[in-house]
Amino acid sequence: MKIITIEEHYRSANVSKKMDEINATTNPEQKQTNKAGLEMAKNFLSSTDDIEDVGERRIKFMDEAGIDILSTLNLVNF
Numbered sequence: 399m400k401i402i403t404i405e406e407h408y409r410s411a412n413v414s415k416k417m418d419e420i421n422a423t424t425n426p427e428q429k430q431t432n433k434a435g436l437e438m439a440k441n442f443l444s445s446t447d448d449i450e451d452v453g454e455r456r457i458k459f460m461d462e463a464g465i466d467i468l469s470t471l472n473l474v475n476f
Contacts, residue, residue, distance in 0.1 A: 400466040408456075409436075409449040 439449055448455065 401464050402467040403460075403465050406456075407449060408452055409439075411450055 443449055448459075
């Protein structure tokens with residue numbers, strides 16, 4: 399039986415940096431929400447770098463979990 403993930407997330411450091419710059423002037427409350435989301439992710443990831451990886455480490459984690467197919471990545475902005 400194949401295991402297919404239907405929801406994987408990643409965080410782009412470049413997108414997050416730009417969003418923080420925008421939020422600093424237009425929506426300061428959102429910056430705090432984003433920071434809280436990143437803190438929450440630390441509970442589930444061995445490193446916050448893991449959510450930015452879409453290469454070899456991601457494939458290694460998928461192999462270790464027995465995941466055969468990844469349908470899509472979804473950008474998380476926090």
